[in-house]
Amino acid sequence: xxxxxxxxxxxxxxxxxxxxxxxxxxxxxxxxxxxxxxxxxxxxxxxxxxxxxxxxxxxxxxxxxxxxxxxxxxxxxxxxxxxxxxxxxxxxxxxxxxxxxxxxxxxxxxxxxxxxxxxxxxxxxxxxxxxxxxxxxxxxxxxxxxxxxxxxxxxxxxxxxxxxxxxxxx
Numbered sequence: 001x002x003x004x005x006x007x008x009x010x011x012x013x014x015x016x017x018x019x020x021x022x023x024x025x026x027x028x029x030x031x032x033x034x035x036x037x038x039x040x041x042x043x044x045x046x047x048x049x050x051x052x053x054x055x056x057x058x059x060x061x062x063x064x065x066x067x068x069x070x071x072x073x074x075x076x077x078x079x080x081x082x083x084x085x086x087x088x089x090x091x092x093x094x095x096x097x098x099x100x101x102x103x104x105x106x107x108x109x110x111x112x113x114x115x116x117x118x119x120x121x122x123x124x125x126x127x128x129x130x131x132x133x134x135x136x137x138x139x140x141x142x143x144x145x146x147x148x149x150x151x152x153x154x155x156x157x158x159x160x161x162x163x164x165x166x167x168x169x170x
Contacts, residue, residue, distance in 0.1 A: 015060065018104075025102050032063065033105040039075055040107060044118065047096040047110040053118035054126040056085075058107065070095050072109055078167040089160050091115040115155070120167060122153030122160075 016031040018024055024031055034040050039057040046053055056074040058066065061082055065073040072093035076083040086092030093111040100107055119126040128150035131137075137144060 015063075024104050030100070031104055032060075032100065032107075033103065034060065035105075039077075040105060042072075042074065042107040042109055044072065044093065044109045044111055047112050051125055052127050053093075053111070053113070053124070063107075066095060066098070066109075072111060076167060078169045085118070086114060088164065089115070089117075089120075089155075091117050091155075093118065117154035119154075120157060120161070122155050122157045123150045124154045125150065 016029040018031045018033060023029055024033075032040055038059045040059075040063070042056045042058050043052060044054045044056060045051060056072075057077060058073070059075040059082075062073040062075050065082070065084070072085040072095060074083045074085060075081075084092075092114045093109070094114065095109055095111055097110040098107060099110075117124050119128065121128075128148060129146040130149050131146060132139075132144060
C-alpha cells in the first residue's frame with residue numbers, strides 16, 4: 001500500500017482472511033497463519049552465502065513493520081516486546097527477500113546484515129554449534145557434546161550491549 005499523503009510504502013493494516021486451501025496454497029493473497037500465541041516462525045539467512053543466521057518469531061505487528069520498513073522486526077518471546085533487529089547493536093538486518101511457505105505459517109527472510117553478525121552471543125550466526133548425530137553421537141568419546149563451528153566471535157557482547165540483561169532464559 002502507498003500512503004496518499006507522503007507517497008511512502010505502508011504495511012497493510014490487516015492481512016487477508018484465510019478463505020480456502022487453494023487460495024492459501026496457490027493464490028497471491030498474503031494470509032499468514034499465526035499460532036495460538038499470535039506468532040509465526042521466521043528463518044533468517046544471509047542473502048549472499050545462504051548461511052542460516054537465526055530463527056525468530058513475528059507477530060502481526062512485527063510482520064507489518066518488516067514489510068513497511070524493509071528491515072527485520074521480530075517479537076521477542078523472552079522480553080515480550082517488538083524488537084527491531086539491530087536497534088541496540090547496530091547489526092540491522094536489511095531484507096533482500098521475504099518468502100512465505102506453502103500453507104503460510106512460516107517465513108524465510110534473506111537479509112544483508114550491517115556489521116555482519118546476528119547473534120547476541122557475539123557470533124555471526126546463532127547456529128554456531130554442531131549437534132553430533134548418527135555414528136558420531138553413538139561414539140562413547142562424544143558424550144553428546146556440542147562442537148563449535150564458529151570459533152571466533154564477530155563482536156564482544158559486553159562492549160555492544162553493556163549491562164543490558166541477557167535475553168536468554170533458563
